[in-house]
Amino acid sequence: MRLALxxxxxxxxxLLTLLCLGWGRTATTGRGRSVLTCLAxxxxxxxxxSLFVVxxxxxxxxxxxxxAESVLLVLLAVGAFVGRxxxxxxxxxxxxxxxxxxxxxSLVLSLSVACAxxxxxxxxxxxRQGAWDxxxxxxxxxxxxxxxxxxWREVLTGLPAWSHPDYPLLVPGSVARVWTYAGxxxxxxxxxxxxLFTFATIGLLYSxxxxxxxxxxxxxxxxxxxxxxxYILQGASQYADIPLSFFFLATLALLSLGxxxxxxxxxLVMMAGVAAGLSAWTKNEGTLFVLxxxxxxxxxxxxxxxxxxxxxxxxxxxxxxGPAVLLLAFFKINLAPANxxxxxxxxxxxxxxxxxAGRYVQILTGFTQAVxxxxxxxxxxVLLAAYLLAVGSTQVEPASRDARxxxxxxxxxxxxxAAVLLTAPAPLLDTNIRSINRLLLQLWPSMLFACFMGAxxxxxxxxxxxxxxxx
Amino acid sequence: MSGTVRISVxxxxxxxxxxxxxxxxxxxxxxxxxxxxxxxxxxxGSDDGTxxxxxxxxxxxxxxxxxxxxxxxxxxxxxxxxxxxxxxxVFLDDDMEPVPGFLQAHLDAxxxxxxxAVVGPVPIPADSSSAPIVSYRRDATNALLxxxxxxxxxxxxxxxxxxxxxxxxxxxRQVGGLDETFKLYGHEDYELAFRLAKAGVEFGYSPDAIAYxxxxxxxxxxxxxxxxxxxxxxxxxxxxxxxxxxxxxNSYDEGPxxxxxxxxxxxxxxxxxxxxxxxxxAAMAWLxxxxxxxxxxxxxxxxxxxxWLGATSALRESGAQATRRTALAALALACLVLFALxxxxxxxxxxxxxxxxLPSRDAITSYEARFRDLRPDLPRVARVGYVTDRDxxxxxxxxxxxxxxxxxxxxxxxxxxxxVLSDTQAGLVVGNFAAPxxxxxxxxxxxxxxxxxxxxxxxxxxxxx
Numbered sequence: 001m002r003l004a005l006x007x008x009x010x011x012x013x014x015l016l017t018l019l020c021l022g023w024g025r026t027a028t029t030g031r032g033r034s035v036l037t038c039l040a041x042x043x044x045x046x047x048x049x050s051l052f053v054v055x056x057x058x059x060x061x062x063x064x065x066x067x068a069e070s071v072l073l074v075l076l077a078v079g080a081f082v083g084r085x086x087x088x089x090x091x092x093x094x095x096x097x098x099x100x101x102x103x104x105x106s107l108v109l110s111l112s113v114a115c116a117x118x119x120x121x122x123x124x125x126x127x128r129q130g131a132w133d134x135x136x137x138x139x140x141x142x143x144x145x146x147x148x149x150x151x152w153r154e155v156l157t158g159l160p161a162w163s164h165p166d167y168p169l170l171v172p173g174s175v176a177r178v179w180t181y182a183g184x185x186x187x188x189x190x191x192x193x194x195x196l197f198t199f200a201t202i203g204l205l206y207s208x209x210x211x212x213x214x215x216x217x218x219x220x221x222x223x224x225x226x227x228x229x230x231y232i233l234q235g236a237s238q239y240a241d242i243p244l245s246f247f248f249l250a251t252l253a254l255l256s257l258g259x260x261x262x263x264x265x266x267x268l269v270m271m272a273g274v275a276a277g278l279s280a281w282t283k284n285e286g287t288l289f290v291l292x293x294x295x296x297x298x299x300x301x302x303x304x305x306x307x308x309x310x311x312x313x314x315x316x317x318x319x320x321x322g323p324a325v326l327l328l329a330f331f332k333i334n335l336a337p338a339n340x341x342x343x344x345x346x347x348x349x350x351x352x353x354x355x356x357a358g359r360y361v362q363i364l365t366g367f368t369q370a371v372x373x374x375x376x377x378x379x380x381x382v383l384l385a386a387y388l389l390a391v392g393s394t395q396v397e398p399a400s401r402d403a404r405x406x407x408x409x410x411x412x413x414x415x416x417x418a419a420v421l422l423t424a425p426a427p428l429l430d431t432n433i434r435s436i437n438r439l440l441l442q443l444w445p446s447m448l449f450a451c452f453m454g455a456x457x458x459x460x461x462x463x464x465x466x467x468x469x470x471x
Numbered sequence: 472m473s474g475t476v477r478i479s480v481x482x483x484x485x486x487x488x489x490x491x492x493x494x495x496x497x498x499x500x501x502x503x504x505x506x507x508x509x510x511x512x513x514x515x516g517s518d519d520g521t522x523x524x525x526x527x528x529x530x531x532x533x534x535x536x537x538x539x540x541x542x543x544x545x546x547x548x549x550x551x552x553x554x555x556x557x558x559x560x561v562f563l564d565d566d567m568e569p570v571p572g573f574l575q576a577h578l579d580a581x582x583x584x585x586x587x588a589v590v591g592p593v594p595i596p597a598d599s600s601s602a603p604i605v606s607y608r609r610d611a612t613n614a615l616l617x618x619x620x621x622x623x624x625x626x627x628x629x630x631x632x633x634x635x636x637x638x639x640x641x642x643x644r645q646v647g648g649l650d651e652t653f654k655l656y657g658h659e660d661y662e663l664a665f666r667l668a669k670a671g672v673e674f675g676y677s678p679d680a681i682a683y684x685x686x687x688x689x690x691x692x693x694x695x696x697x698x699x700x701x702x703x704x705x706x707x708x709x710x711x712x713x714x715x716x717x718x719x720x721n722s723y724d725e726g727p728x729x730x731x732x733x734x735x736x737x738x739x740x741x742x743x744x745x746x747x748x749x750x751x752x753a754a755m756a757w758l759x760x761x762x763x764x765x766x767x768x769x770x771x772x773x774x775x776x777x778x779w780l781g782a783t784s785a786l787r788e789s790g791a792q793a794t795r796r797t798a799l800a801a802l803a804l805a806c807l808v809l810f811a812l813x814x815x816x817x818x819x820x821x822x823x824x825x826x827x828x829l830p831s832r833d834a835i836t837s838y839e840a841r842f843r844d845l846r847p848d849l850p851r852v853a854r855v856g857y858v859t860d861r862d863x864x865x866x867x868x869x870x871x872x873x874x875x876x877x878x879x880x881x882x883x884x885x886x887x888x889x890x891v892l893s894d895t896q897a898g899l900v901v902g903n904f905a906a907p908x909x910x911x912x913x914x915x916x917x918x919x920x921x922x923x924x925x926x927x928x929x930x931x932x933x934x935x936x
Contacts, residue, residue, distance in 0.1 A: 108812055115815035115822075122822035122829075129835040136880055140887065147888040151852040155888040158854070162880070187836070220807065227811030229818055259645075260670070305644060380810060387807050390800035398647055458804060 003188055006181030007196070009069060010174075014044025016076035020083055021274070021320075022267030034207035035253070041200035042246040043271075045193065046278035049173035050327055052180070056145065056152060057330070062180045105219045109206075112226040116202070120195060123236035128187035130194070130238030137164050138240055139190055141172035146179045157335055166336035168328055170282040171240045190238050198235030201246040201445050202226060208253035209449065212260065213399055214457040221452040224384060225445060230374050234441055240283050241438045247279035248289055249445040252409070255297070256402040256453065258313075266316040273320020281324045285417070285442060290321065292412035293405075300405045350423040362433055363421050367414075370437035374444060384451065391456045403454030410443050410450060476533065478508040478574055479555030479640070483547035484565035485515040488524050490685060491565045499531050503574040509533040511551040516541025543654035548633065552648060555640055564634035567593065567682035576679035577637040587673045588638040588664065590631055591680025592616050603759050604690045607770045612684070619676045626674035631664035635682045642672050650710070657700035658707040665711060690759065690770070691752050694777045698748075701781020720782060730772060737776050738783060748780060835881065841926045842885040845901065848922065848930060849889045856900035856933060857882060857891050858918065860911045878903060895933055902929035 018040060048069065055065050129135045140163050141156060148155035159165045171193070178189035202225050210218025225231060235242045251272045258268035276293060279286030294314060301310040353359060375381035394400050417439045421432060480498060484491045491512060498510055510532055514521050516539065525536035535554055539547065552560055561577050563569065573591070580589040594616060595609040619630060633649075646666040653659035664674070688696070708720050723731075741747045755773055758766055832840075849855060863875050882903050883891040891901060900918055904910050904927035910920075918931035 105808070108808055112811055112815040115819040119818035119822040122825040125829055126825050126833060127835070128833045132877075135835060135884055140884055143884070143887040148852065149888075151888070154852055155890070158852075158890040160883070160890075160893070163883075187833075220804070223808060223811035227814035229814055232818060376810075376814065380814075383803070383807050383810050387800070387803035390803040398645070401647070458800070 002182045003178060003186065003192065006066070006178045007192060009066075009073065009181075010044040010048050010196075011040050012044070012073055013048050013069070013076065014040030014042070014046075016073065016080045017043060017047050017274075018271060019080035020076055021271050022083065022264060023271070024080070024083075032207075032211055034203065035211055035257070038200045038203035038207055039250055039254075039271075039275075041196050042204070042243070042250055043275065043278070045174050045196060045243070046170055046247065046275075046281070046324075049170050049177055050278070050281060050324060052177040053145075053169050053173045053331075054327065059150070062146070062149070062176075065177065066181050105216060105223075109219050109223060109226075112223055113199075113202075116226050116232050117199070119232055120198065120236045123233055124191045124194070124238075127237065128191060130190060134190070134238035134240075136162070137167060138171045138238065139175065141165070141167070141169060142175035142179070142190070143185070145169070145172055145176035146185065153335060157337070161337070166284075166332070167240075168281045168283060168286070168331065170278060171243055191236075194235055194238040194242065197243040197246050198232065201242065201249060204246065204249055204253060205445050205449060208249070208256070209452045212253075212256050212402070213394075213453060217452050217455075217457045220458075221448050224380070224448055227376075228374060228380065228444060229376065230437070231441060231444060234438065239438060239441075241442045244279055244282045244286060244442045245445045247275050247282060247286065248442065249449055250275035251279065251289075251293065252402070252406050252446055252449055255405065256398070259398040259402060265313065269313050269316040270320035273317040273322075274324070275320075276317070277321040277324025277328075280321075281328050283442075285413070285439070287328070288416045289409070289413060290325075292409045292416065295412060296405050296408035299408060300401060304401055349425065353423050359422055363418055363436075366421075366433035366436035367418070367440070369433075370440040373437045374440050388451055388455050391458070393454050394456045399453050403450050406446055406450035406453065410447055413443055414439075476507065476509045476556045478503070478559045478561055478578060478637075479552075479557035480508060480510045480561045480563055480574070481513070481548055481551035481555065482510065482563045482565050482567075483513045483515055483544050483551060484517060484521060485541065485544075485547075486517050486519050486521075487565045488517070488519045488521045490687070491521060492524060492528070493685065494563065494565055494567055494569070495528060495530060495534070497568045497570075498574075500571050501569070501574045502571050503578065505531040508574055509535065509556060511554050512536045513547040513551040514538040515544065515547040542651065543659075544633075544656075545649035545653045545659040546651040549648040549651060552640070552643060558640055559637055560640050560643055561637045562633040562635070563682060564593075564684070566685050566687065567635060568685055569635075569680075569682040573680050573682060576677050576681075580637065580675055580677040580680065581639065585673075586639065586642060586671065587675045588631060588636060588642070588667050589675040589677050589680065590619070590626070591635040591637075591677050591682060592620075593632070593635050593682055593684045595684045595686045597686070602689075603762065603766055604688065604693060604770065605686050607767050608686050608688075608693075610767070620678055624676075626676060628664035628668045628674070629661055630676075631660055631667075631674055633660040633663070634684070635680065636660075637677075637680070638667070638672065642667060642670065646670050652710075653703055653706060655699035655702050656696045658703035662707050662710065690755050690773075693774065694748070694752055694755075697774045697777035698781035698784075701778045701783070702785040704778070704782055705785035719778075723779070730775075733772070734776055734779060738779060741780055748777070751776070835884075838878075838881050839885040841924075841928050842882065844924045845928055845930060846886060846889075849886060849899070849901075852888050852890075853899075854890045854892055854897050855886075856895040856897035856931075857893055857903065858895050858900050858910075858914050858931065859903045860905055861914050862911070863905065895931075898933055900931040900933055902931055903927060904929070 015036065018036060023036060051069070051072070052062075052065055055068065056062060060068070130139055140159065144155040144159060145152050156165055174193045175190045178193065179185050182189065202222055205225055206218045206222035208218070209221045231242075254268050254272035254275060258265040258272065261268060276286070276290050279289050294317075297314065297317075298310060301313065305313070371381060372378050375384075394403075417436070421436075424432070482491065482494060495510065495512075498508075499505070501508070510530065512525055512535070514525070514536060522536065522538050525534070528534060537550060537554065539550055548562060559578065559581060561574065577589060577591065581587055593612060595605060595612050597605045597609040601609075615630075618624065619626065646663070646669075649659050649663050653662060668674070704718065704720050708718055737747070737751070744750075751773060755769065758769055763769065830837075857879060859875060859878065863871050865871050866874050867877070869877060879891070879893060882901060886901065895918060899921075902910055902915065902918075907925055907927045908923065910927075910929060915931065917934050919934055921930045921932055923929045
């Protein structure tokens with residue numbers, strides 16, 4: 001009961017936070033409301049987890065947190081009510097869907113969702129504490145927060161290096177928060193958090209692409225993600241890469257929604273900043289994402305919108321980014337030891353590693369293996385590429401522009417991952433190489449978002465079209 | 472030339488040197504101060520001396536001319552817009568002659584905070600000496616303007632034309648400008664207006680923003696435009712299939728029976744005799760010379776035929792291309808959907824298999840249970856040592872060192888908040904052995920047993936401490 005209450009509170013916090021930030025200023029379609037629902041889950045988990053950690057940092061008793069959160073919920077509800085706009089602009093979401101084939105696609109989607117849920121639950125029941133990295137890092141840190149009591153800092157920082165105590169605390173904070181609500185440790189908590197993030201990501205991909213392009217396009221994107229077995233199983237394994245993938249996707253989707261809503265752009269971009277900040281508070285890769293996004297946005301939007309508008313947009317983004325980045329900075333400066341992949345980076349040593357051909361081969365092999373693993377031995381990648389080639393890329397703006405931003409971000413992220421591995425001190429371990437598949441997984445929903453934003457819809461490609469007379 | 476530019480007038484031009492000069496002269500007589508607007512002329516591949524004329528043109532306003540290879544009006548307008556400095560863009564055709572209050576009227580039609588696209592009248596001056604086609608176009612244009620000027624008339628996207636249109640640069644940017652795939656004449660304005668409407672832009676009509684259209688086309692030129700309009704109508708319908716049913720393309724079966732029969736016959740003849748359209752133009756020229764009393768009626772019918780000539784041609788072309796391409800795309804789509812379905816079924820199979828073999832407790836929870844009795848005996852938030860078998864074999868799919876490491880990690884995981892060091896250098900040392908009751912004597916040298924918890928879990932005190 002308490003567990004359910006804590007999860008309901010998460011969704012409410014997310015929903016009210018987004019409404020307070022001004023989501024309601026644009027009247028939305030049903031799909032727009034689906035975007036809000038899915039965003040509220042992830043943003044709610046992120047915001048509540050961050051508040052829990054801040055609460056602990058202030059030395060307040062963890063047991064009192066649910067009461068403090070109740071007060072916050074009331075304040076957010078008042079804020080959302082006061083801030084609601086009676087003068088909502090009409091929906092600007094485009095709908096180019098055709099009715100043709102809709103029942104078939106809807107049926108396939110429903111079946112895929114049902115299969116994915118059953119598979120997730122079965123996988124979780126087999127491994128309730130999560131797979132290796134999940135219990136060794138994220139659930140271990142959650143236990144440090146929960147079991148450590150007032151001395152949680154000593155426990156967390158006392159953990160040996162192999163547990164990576166420098167990793168940010170969004171996922172451990174989420175789990176420890178639910179345990180605090182429940183009053184005890186239960187394996188349902190990490191399972192529920194993982195499940196919420198996994199299916200909120202799928203829902204967000206569907207609803208965002210459906211809102212921004214067409215419903216059938218959204219269904220196709222969701223089907224491909226649901227058909228990525230590796231994604232569902234990694235979600236059930238409770239890896240933090242799934243929450244991270246949610247925040248990457250949420251950031252890109254919110255930026256794209258902001259592009260369509262002139263009246264509400266700055267607020268949607270601010271929300272994108274919040275999502276990007278939460279990604280940095282989930283895993284260290286999130287910080288790289290923020291940098292990549294700023295560069296990509298500047299490269300594409302600067303010339304397209306004019307530098308003044310692009311800079312004003314980035315200012316709104318920075319405001320949203322701020323709180324999570326401040327929390328991260330405090331954590332990194334005061335609590336976290338140096339990261340083993342990023343420390344010991346002398347200029348000379350890094351340069352030497354850059355000329356190590358063996359490393360390039362290792363990393364390239366790792367990326368190839370990762371593509372094969374994520375893409376069902378490459379079959380999914382081949383099919384997706386064939387589909388994209390067959391339908392062609394869209395000329396419709398701003399979808400095409402948004403896709404370009406996403407593609408550049410993904411490119412920069414992959415280059416960043418490769419650069420970190422290339423210059424990492426000490427020989428690359430098998431575990432480093434094998435973990436590349438998870439780096440790819442973090443970006444997978446965003447890659448699908450970029451693909452289906454940039455590709456022509458089946459209506460645009462003429463696969464389904466009304467008959468024009470005389471045909 | 473100082474001051475803030477408020478309006479950017481964009482006039483794309485193609486092979487109309489005299490017309491563009493007339494339009495620029497008229498813009499030089501505006502009531503709006505010349506410092507408050509600029510004129511940008513994208514030259515769309517003209518080689519009639521337009522560029523040279525513009526280079527030498529003495530304008531009281533800021534004038535920018537750019538030349539690009541011929542790409543159509545949409546691309547030319549976008550090129551001009553990219554150079555615009557004004558917040559308000561005014562699109563003007565190169566055969567227009569705006570009245571002195573033209574720009575002021577457009578400016579007044581955009582009150583602060585509004586989000587509008589405003590068209591102005593484009594009357595065609597004609598008298599009894601004008602060519603019959605000019606009178607015909609004048610009547611058609613006047614009918615359109617009368618409709619737009621009706622009190623309370625709400626403009627739709629099909630009432631918008633870019634020959635005399637103003638809108639905020641930001642709104643234009645937001646929808647991505649004009650679609651440059653429209654290279655032939657027509658429909659690029661409807662297409663832009665449709666997207667503007669979707670983006671929440673309102674349409675308005677400013678009766679004072681008059682630009683006279685100096686119509687200089689012949690029937691043959693108008694017929695060519697109609698063929699192009701037929702082509703672009705198909706392009707438009709393919710781009711926005713959701714509204715295709717309301718377009719002219721779907722009205723082929725409408726109209727008087729006799730005319731539909733004649734049109735079908737003409738289109739059939741066009742297929743048989745490629746020069747049929749030319750013959751029809753010649754026939755119309757003959758009727759013009761005869762000043763036939765039903766000439767306007769024949770103009771309407773002939774131009775309708777030319778529209779359908781373009782449309783049927785485009786439908787045939789796109790159909791042939793689309794059939795191959797859409798077949799490929801449909802095949803790829805089917806493969807993708809089948810793959811997703813197949814993956815889901817495989818996931819379900821895996822789930823059923825896992826559920827059948829589900830243990831009562833998962834492996835980590837079971838392993839952790841061994842330490843349940845030890846945990847209360849350990850001090851909170853302290854460091855303890857760790858000892859295990861020196862000679863551990865492979866197991867659980869891991870080699871010996873990895874298995875030993877995993878067991879050590881699990882011990883730490885189970886015993887939190889107590890920190891477990893990986894050696895025996897602490898006062899208390901946790902023993903984690905594979906076999907119960909018989910710890911490795913080599914490993915436990917220097918340690919004294921405090922308690923054996925069973926299942927190989929023990930607590931020692933370090934004698935060195």
